[in-house]
Amino acid sequence: MHAEFIVSSARPAAFPSDRLPEIAFLGRSNVGKSSLINALTGQKGLAFTSNTPGRTQTINFYRVDGAFYLVDLPGYGYARVPPGHQLEWKKLIEEYLEKRDTLKLSCLILDPRRGWMDNDLDLKRWLEYHGRQYLVIATKTDKLNQSEQEHGLRAIRQEGTEPLPFSALTGRGVREIWQAIAKILQR
Ligand SMILES: Nc1nc2c(ncn2[C@@H]2O[C@H](COP(=O)(O)OP(=O)(O)O)[C@@H](O)[C@H]2O)c(=O)[nH]1
């Protein structure tokens, strides 16, 4: 598999226009979106990861095998971002999620230590309202012991979705996520 960075932009006019299918990754700042993309592709430096969240207000497109895109969306819910930026974030994300007709699947990434936060739930309801297909991923499971994991996953199920357990550190869940993506791309 070969993945390559294509473009980072906040302007829809600059997004790829080759109409390949897209798989988007959504979640709070610092939840682990970029790490997940790196783990999926097996390319550590592909998506930019950082400990200073809330910086990226652009949408990053990575093309895999010239066949489809993995799309890293800007994170939300970072308290230190000024309110004006949160509005910009909302506009950018909602426009992408609502209008992008090449979007086939949205992966909503949660931290099972925190479970559903208000912004996550807003996004989940938004995706459902707009009839968008989505997959919930519980990441950083390596940070939890067995009973903490069970507790965290159970709390996520309360909202009627089965989370897919993942760890960028151990590679747990990589195969299952690819299976879910392959199923969508086959249609
Ligand atoms: N232990 C552990 N740390 C992770 C995992 N995924 C991400 N991280 C760390 O969490 C921080 C934020 O990750 P990043 O991918 O940049 O999050 P993003 O803001 O959602 O793109 C980084 O320090 C990562 O190394 C994981 O599965 N396990």
Ligand SMILES: [Mg+2]
């Ligand atoms: Mg990131």
